[in-house]
Amino acid sequence: MxxxxxxxxxxxxxxxxxxxxxxxxxxxxxxxxxxxxxxxxxxxxxxxxxxxxxxxxxxxxxxxxxxxxxxxxxxxxxxxxxxxxxxxxxxxxxxxxxxxxxxxxxxxxxxxxxxxxxxxxxxxxxxxxxxxxxxxxxxxxxVSIHPTASIGTSVFLDHATGIIIGAFAVIGDEVTVLQNVTIGRKHSEPDRAPRIGRGVLLSAGSSIIGGVSIGDFAKIGAGAVVEHDVPPGCTAVGVPARLTNCREKVSV
Incomplete structure (x- = not known):
């Protein structure tokens, strides 16, 4: 094709x-x-x-x-x-x-x-x-996606049970979102929503909370809770999330 x-x-x-x-x-x-x-x-x-x-x-x-x-x-x-x-x-x-x-x-x-x-x-x-x-x-x-969210194309909601994408969240092209993923704002920062870059993988049960930026082609591990930026290409795992597989040494 x-x-x-x-x-x-x-x-x-x-x-x-x-x-x-x-x-x-x-x-x-x-x-x-x-x-x-x-x-x-x-x-x-x-x-x-x-x-x-x-x-x-x-x-x-x-x-x-x-x-x-x-x-x-x-x-x-x-x-x-x-x-x-x-x-x-x-x-x-x-x-x-x-x-x-x-x-x-x-x-x-x-x-x-x-x-x-x-x-x-x-x-x-x-x-x-x-x-x-x-x-x-x-x-x-x-699947609950607020109408004010912004979502690109070639996006895949895989299995698609328990997905929540909150108000004003931004999701780029070619993103894959697995089941039970939450993307939302903090109550203490209602004007700041997550921004998900191109080609990102959000694994099952992960949560992206607050005004954080997930860089292009990053991977978020299953069950991870991300409240800080993830640079492009990095993998974030754990609660709270820590970074692995980055090109340069960084930390959350």
Whole structure:
């Protein structure tokens, strides 16, 4: 697969995968029709996934599907970001090399795209609706991302249970976030939120707290509690976190 196919190319690949899966398993194929094959493009199929995951009733599912469609129609950059996120999963997750399974089954992927919609709503000053989407994502998908957060592309929420990304947190491109990760502010410093650089790995159960900066391609170990800056390329482990594998001798 091309490293950066267009959204149209990505959609054609997804449809081919869906048609092949339908041929292999006609029972599964019935679900594929409503999820993939009945839709004219990637944006409509993705909106369907958001509505299906967040809505608690048929009326709610239809309402949130239409809300996502409207957002994607107004801001095609959201669709491009969703395409990059999906491609990144296929490239980096050893459990899958295709596009269809994460689109249909990875709740972290859907939660991230629901956040992209809520972030647009917040920027449009539709704050109550944006916060409703955050609440539903937390309830239905166990992923809570505040609408004021800033998140890049090619981001992977892996396993995606118990993830909390607080207000004004900044996350760069190509970041991987595992389960039970918390990224948030300190009560004593409400105006300072964490900044996560490009290509960072946040391992399971880690916490990034306060106005700290995590440098590009750093790694945060499982269960680590980070309250001080982590330079680029370093690994932070433990409680409180200490630095290892740095190019230069530094300490937290």
């Amino acid at each position: 091309n490293a950066t196919p267009s959204v149209d190319q990505l959609w054609r690949t997804i449809r081919r995968e869906a048609e092949s899966a339908m041929a292999r398993d006609p029972v599964f194929g019935a679900a594929l029709s409503s999820a993939i094959l009945d839709h004219p493009d990637f944006a409509h199929a993705l909106a369907h996934q958001i509505g299906a995951r967040l809505g608690k009733s048929p009326a709610d599912r239809a309402r949130f599907t239409q809300l996502a469609r409207d957002a994607f129609g107004r801001s095609p950059d959201l669709v491009d970001a969703a395409s990059r996120d999906l491609q990144s999963i296929a490239v980096h997750d050893p459990a899958t090399t295709t596009l269809l399974p994460p689109l249909l089954n990875f709740k972290g992927y859907v939660a991230l795209q629901a956040w992209r919609v809520s972030n647009l709503l917040w920027r449009q000053r539709r704050n109550d609706l944006a916060l409703l989407l955050q609440s539903l994502s937390s309830d239905q998908l166990s």
